[in-house]
Amino acid sequence: KKAEQRAAIEAEQQKNYERKKEIIDKIIEMGSDVDNANRFFQQVRDLQNEFKEIGEVPAPVAADLWKSYQDAVEKFYDQLKINKELRDYDFKKNLSEKELLVAEADKLRAEEDVITAFRRLQELHEQWRSIGPVPKEVREEIWGRFKDISAEINKRYQTFFEERKARERENELAKEALCERIESYEFDKLSTYAAWDEMTKLIIAAQEDWKKIGYASRKSNNALFARFRETCDKFFAAKAEFFRGMKDTLSRNLEKKIALCERAEALKDSTEWRKTADELAALQKEWKTIGAVAKKHSDQVWRRFLAACDYFFEQKKKNNSGTRRTERANLEQKNEIIDKLKALDLETLGRENAIKAVKDLQAEWQSVGHVPFSEKDNIYEAYRAVVNELYQKLDISQRGSRMASFENTINEIGNDENRLYRERERLMRVYEQRRSELQTYENNMGFLSAKSKNAGSMLKDMERRMQRLKDDIADLEKKIAVIDSKL
Missing domain, CATH: 1.20.58 (Methane Monooxygenase Hydroxylase; Chain G, domain 1)
Incomplete structure (x- = not known):
């Protein structure tokens, strides 16, 4: 269908060309008859109007045809010396029309839309070509003004496309980098929900970054999107x-x-x-x-x-x-241990002897059996408070303090296997969670390659987090081992 339409247009343009050629030939013929110039004047004007109304001709011959027309018309007016008043009137009218076109073109300098300005300029050029000649003395001057304005607008148009091409190249490079970024992610080895969630965040972040990048060149934009998708x-x-x-x-x-x-x-x-x-x-x-x-x-x-x-x-x-009396006696014994801990004179004993005394009393505490259930929490809170205070004064490791506190808690549970199993189950869940988090970070370490931006700072942060997780896992393994020793 398009081929048929194109053939019809070409046929119409050829027909227009042949008619305009006939008009030019007639004007030349009339221009050669010097004696009948006045009689031919109106006919030439009618032919000019007909020439203007005829549609487009084939592009390859348009310029030459227009030049032949202009030459024929100018020769008719210049060489055959028709009525000077009529010629001057026509020149004045043409000059006025071309002045208006120059003014219209000058306004296009302020048009922000470069493409709109360029297209409007092409329309003005079409109108310029359809207007007849102007007086010789101003012919070059008015054309020079129109041409200079046109050159400025054409330069803006060319610069606009060069800048757009540069932006498209930058966007193309950015999209290529995004493709390489997600292609470097290894997701065929992910084995946990957490790892898949972390990778999903990376993919979605890349998709958001893609949306922020403008178009690349037409020839590469679709190919890059297909690659990314x-x-x-x-x-x-x-x-x-x-x-x-x-x-x-x-x-x-x-x-x-x-x-x-x-x-x-x-x-x-x-x-x-x-x-x-x-x-x-x-x-x-x-x-x-x-x-x-x-x-x-x-x-x-x-x-x-x-x-x-x-x-x-x-x-x-x-x-x-049937163990209430024993538990009450154990409560009194533990209260005595708390009093002994409070009574320790750290300055007189010295740090090493004081630490030994604290450890001995802690060992004695652990050797004491259960206390009444209603008193268990209160007595343990009192014991933990005084031990924590001594640890702080003696500058003993908080990690060691927490471990000792945990061992005391387990000793408080004693042989209650049900509670021991529940505590072990809780610790195992935390242990598996920490291991899963560590595995996720280790996987993510593999995702960060030399191509990744800010890889250095991200690696250091991830290494710090991984070390904390490893420390937590080590502590959990020790705690689980303490419970296993009781089962």
């Missing part, structure tokens, strides 16, 4: 596949934990204290070997399992509650 699509497809696989794993883990809940609930009313305690302890150990479940079920299934275990051990504890 391909990597993003690969990532989200891989993420979806991982989550589908994890969903199946979480579902299987939930089934296993529900089965343990049912077994624990079947044992909770048993009065075979030793045997059932061992069986529940075995179930608790088996629970630890089962992986995570979906977050929406995690707390619910854990509370169900814990409720069954707590119920049994609470009944077992009530059955073995």
Whole structure:
């Protein structure tokens, strides 16, 4: 269809060309008949009007045709010396029209839209060509003014496109860098939700950066976007596949934990204290070997399992509650230890002897058995307060202080296996969380390459965070080992 339209346009332009050629030939013919110049004047004017009304001609011959027309008209007026008043009137009218075009062109200098100014200038040039000659004495001057203004606008137009080309090149380089950035991310080895979440943040950040960059050149913009989108699509497809696989794993883990809940609930009313305690302890150990479940079920299934275990051990504890006198005596002994700690004269003993005295009293505290449950928290708070004060005065490591505090807490629990298992389960969850966070940082360390901007400062910050996580993991391993030694 476009080919047919183009052929029709070309045919029309050729027809216009042939008619304009005939008009030029007639004007030349009339211009050669000097005796009948006045009689031909109106006919020439009519031919000029017809010439102006005829549409476009083929571009390759337009300039030559226009020059032939101008030459024919000028020769008719100049060489054949028609009526001077009519000629002067026509020249004056043409001059007035061209002055208006010059004024219109001059206004375009203030036009902020360079493309609009350029297109309007082309229209003015078309009108200029359709206007007849002006007096010879001003012909060069008025054309020079029009030409100078046109040159200025054309230069602005050229500069605009050169600057746009430079901006497009900058955008092209920026988009290439973004493509290289996300292509450097290794997401085929991610194995945890946290790692996938961190990587998702990086991908989304890259997509936001992409939106802030303007267009590149037409030939490269689409190709770069296809390249960028391909990597993003690969990532989200891989993420979806991982989550589908994890969903199946979480579902299987939930089934296993529900089965343990049912077994624990079947044992909770048993009065075979030793045997059932061992069986529940075995179930608790088996629970630890089962992986995570979906977050929406995690707390619910854990509370169900814990409720069954707590119920049994609470009944077992009530059955073995004949220890109140011993607990009261233990309370008095622990109060005496607190008084001894308060009475330590640090200046007289010296730092090393004072530290030894504190450690000895702490060891004595740990050797004392349970106190009444209603007094447990109060006595321990009083003990911890005086120990913390002594540690501060003696400048003993806070980490060591926290560890000693934890050991005291475990000693307070004593042989209550149910509470020990619950504390161990809590520590294991924190331990796995810290390990997952550490793995995420280690994965992210691999994402940062030499190509990454600000890689140095980010690496240092990540290394500091990783070291803190490693210290926490080491402390957790020691605490878990303390509990294991009691089980």
